[in-house]
Amino acid sequence: MNNHNLKEYWAINIRYVLILISIWFVVSYGFGILLAPTLNNIQIGGFKLGFWFAQQGSIYVFVILIFVYVYLMNKLDIRFGVQETEEKS
Amino acid sequence: MSVQLWTYIFVGITFSLYIGIAIWSKASSTSEFYVAKGTVNPLTNGMATAADWMSAASFLSMAGLISFMGYDGAVYLMGWTGGYVLLALTLAPYLRKFGKFTVPDFIGDRYYSQIARTVAVICALIVSFTYVAGQMRGVGLVFSKFLEVDIFWGVIIGMAIVFMYAVLGGMKGITYTQVAQYCVLIFAFMVPAFFISAQLTGNPIPQLGFGSKLVDGSDMYLLDKLDQLHTELGFAAYTSGTKSMQDIFFITVALMVGTAGLPHVIVRFFTVPKVKDARISVGYALIFIAILYTTAPAIAVFSRTNLITTVNEQPYDQMPEWFTTWEETALLNWVDKNGDGRITYVPGQAIVGSPEINRTNGEIVRGEYGEVTLLNPLTLTENELYVDRDIMVLANPEIAGLPNWVAALVAAGGLAAALSTAAGLLLVISTSVSHDLIKKQFNPDISDKKELLYARIAAGFAVLVAGYFGINPPGFVAEVVAIAFGLAAASFFPAIILGIFYKKMNREGAIAGMIVGLLFTLAYIGFFKLIYPEYNTPEYWWFGISPEGIGTFGMLINLVVSLAVGMVFPDPPEEVQEMVESIRYPRA
Numbered sequence: 030m031n032n033h034n035l036k037e038y039w040a041i042n043i044r045y046v047l048i049l050i051s052i053w054f055v056v057s058y059g060f061g062i063l064l065a066p067t068l069n070n071i072q073i074g075g076f077k078l079g080f081w082f083a084q085q086g087s088i089y090v091f092v093i094l095i096f097v098y099v100y101l102m103n104k105l106d107i108r109f110g111v112q113e114t115e116e117k118s
Numbered sequence: 119m120s121v122q123l124w125t126y127i128f129v130g131i132t133f134s135l136y137i138g139i140a141i142w143s144k145a146s147s148t149s150e151f152y153v154a155k156g157t158v159n160p161l162t163n164g165m166a167t168a169a170d171w172m173s174a175a176s177f178l179s180m181a182g183l184i185s186f187m188g189y190d191g192a193v194y195l196m197g198w199t200g201g202y203v204l205l206a207l208t209l210a211p212y213l214r215k216f217g218k219f220t221v222p223d224f225i226g227d228r229y230y231s232q233i234a235r236t237v238a239v240i241c242a243l244i245v246s247f248t249y250v251a252g253q254m255r256g257v258g259l260v261f262s263k264f265l266e267v268d269i270f271w272g273v274i275i276g277m278a279i280v281f282m283y284a285v286l287g288g289m290k291g292i293t294y295t296q297v298a299q300y301c302v303l304i305f306a307f308m309v310p311a312f313f314i315s316a317q318l319t320g321n322p323i324p325q326l327g328f329g330s331k332l333v334d335g336s337d338m339y340l341l342d343k344l345d346q347l348h349t350e351l352g353f354a355a356y357t358s359g360t361k362s363m364q365d366i367f368f369i370t371v372a373l374m375v376g377t378a379g380l381p382h383v384i385v386r387f388f389t390v391p392k393v394k395d396a397r398i399s400v401g402y403a404l405i406f407i408a409i410l411y412t413t414a415p416a417i418a419v420f421s422r423t424n425l426i427t428t429v430n431e432q433p434y435d436q437m438p439e440w441f442t443t444w445e446e447t448a449l450l451n452w453v454d455k456n457g458d459g460r461i462t463y464v465p466g467q468a469i470v471g472s473p474e475i476n477r478t479n480g481e482i483v484r485g486e487y488g489e490v491t492l493l494n495p496l497t498l499t500e501n502e503l504y505v506d507r508d509i510m511v512l513a514n515p516e517i518a519g520l521p522n523w524v525a526a527l528v529a530a531g532g533l534a535a536a537l538s539t540a541a542g543l544l545l546v547i548s549t550s551v552s553h554d555l556i557k558k559q560f561n562p563d564i565s566d567k568k569e570l571l572y573a574r575i576a577a578g579f580a581v582l583v584a585g586y587f588g589i590n591p592p593g594f595v596a597e598v599v600a601i602a603f604g605l606a607a608a609s610f611f612p613a614i615i616l617g618i619f620y621k622k623m624n625r626e627g628a629i630a631g632m633i634v635g636l637l638f639t640l641a642y643i644g645f646f647k648l649i650y651p652e653y654n655t656p657e658y659w660w661f662g663i664s665p666e667g668i669g670t671f672g673m674l675i676n677l678v679v680s681l682a683v684g685m686v687f688p689d690p691p692e693e694v695q696e697m698v699e700s701i702r703y704p705r706a
Binding site: 035077096 | 184191211330341342358392397400405411412619699702703704
C-alpha cells in the first residue's frame, strides 16, 4: 500500500460522501421543505407530494442512502486492499 | 380483564426479563462496562441504538405533537432520522477506527489538549443530564396513569430497575436489555396502529393507510377529509402547517446535526468489532427507527381525524366512555362556554393554563351535563375543548375501541422506551466521570478494577440524581430538551467533523469554536426560554429563528470561529496528523 493509493482511496470516499449528502439535502430540505408548497400541487393517491416527502419519503431515502454508502465503501475497501481482516484490527 | 390487570401482567413480565438479562450479563472489566468489549454484533447494535435513541418522547409524545402540528411535525420526523445519514457517512466509521471509549476521548486526543477534553466532558454531562431527567419523569407518569401508583414510587421502581442492569452490566447489560426493550416498544407501537389503520381505511399498513380512501362510504381520501375538517373549523390545513419556512429549515438542521452529535448515540458505534460493522450498524439502526418514525405521522392523522369527528358539535352526554375516563385525569376537558351542551372545538386555548379539577372533599364537582368542572379561568375564544397532546398515543386504543390488552401494551412500551434511553444516558454520565475525569485527568495510574468500581459508583450516583429530577422536575425540563440538541449541534459536531476531515485543524481553533458555539446557543435559548419567555415570539427572534432552531446558527458560528482562530495558530503536531491519517482507512 503506497501513499499515492491511499490518497486516491480518500478522494473517492470524499466524492461518494459529497454525492450522497447532496441527495440527502435535496430530498429532505429541497423536496420536504423548500419545494414542498410547489410539490403539494401534485397528488399521488391520497398524498400531496411535498407533504409525503416531508413525513415519509425523506425517511425512506435516508435508509437507502446509508446502505448505498455501505455497499460502495465495502467495494472500495477491497479494491484498495484496506479492508479489515477477520481478526479485530 | 381490566386494563390495570393487563398492565401489571405486561410490566411484570418485561421487568423480570430486564432483570434476568442484567444478572446474566454482569461486566467484569472497564472495556466490557464502557463498550461491551467491542464485540457486539452490528445487527444487535442497530437494534440497541434504536431503543437507546427512541425515548419516552418519541414513543408517547411525538405522534400527539405531530397531530397538532400537521405538516410542521416534519421537523421531528426528518430531524430525528436524517442525522443518521451524517453519522454513517461522516462520523461512525472513523470514530470506530479511532477505537477508544468516549467522545471526550476523541476530542482530547485529536486536539492534544486536556482543556479540549474538559470542555467536551462538560458538554456531554450537560446534554445527558438534561435528557435523562425527562426520561425518569416519563417512567413516573406511565406508572401513575396506568397503575395508579404515586409518581414518587413509579420513579423509585424505575430507578431500581435501571440501577440493576446499568450498574451491574454496564454497556454489555444495557445493550442486551435495549434489544429486548426495542422489541417490546415496537410491538406496542405497531399493534394499535395496524388496528386503527384497518378500521379507518381498510388498509392495515399505517404508512399506506393514511394515504388511502376512507371506508365510511364518502369515497374521500383520509388526508383530504382531514384538511377539509381543519379548514371548516378554522385551523390551518393539516398538510400545510403554520411555521415559517426558514424556521422549519433551521429546526430540522439543528435536530439532525444534534442527533449526530449526541454522545450516547455516538458511543454505541464504539461497541462493534470493525469499521465495516460500524457503517452497516447505523443503517440497521435507522431501519429500526424508521419503522416507528414512518408510523407516527399516520397515527397522528388517524387520531386527529377520530378526535375531531367524535367530539366536534356533538352533545356531551353522547360522548363515549373513554371521554369521561380521560376527563378525570385532567388530560381532556370540556368547558361549556355557550351553554348549549355541545362540544365546540375550534382554534385557540379553551382555558388559562393546564386543567385543575374542581373538587370538594376529594369528590369531583360535576357540571350541568355531568362533566368534570375546572377551577381555571376561561379564555375569550370560542374553543371549549382542552386536549393534552400526550393523550393521542395513550388513549388511542380506547378511542378506536380496541381490547384492553392493547392499552396495557402501550404502557409497557412507554416504560421500555423511557428505561432504554435513561440507561444509555446514565452510562455516558458514568463513563465521563470515571474514565474522562478520574482516569484521564486526576489519576492516570488507576487500576482497571478501581476504575470499574468508580464507574459503578458514578452510575449509581447518576441514577439517584436522575430520580431526584424525575420526582421534582425543574419547571423547565420540557423547555431544556431543545437545549440538548442545540448544544450538541453547536459544540461537538463541528469539532468532530473538522477533526476527521481537516488534518490541519488545531486545538486553539477547536476549543475557541466549541466554547463560542456553546455559549452563544446557551445564551439565546436561556434568554427566550428562561429569562424573558414573554419575548419568545417570531418578531423578536433573530432572522425568525426560534430557540429550537438556533443550534444551527451556533454550529455555523462554531465552524467560522474554529477556522478563523485555527489560521492564527501553528499546525497540530506531526503525530496527531498521522493519527488523523490513520483513522481514514479501515486497515493501515
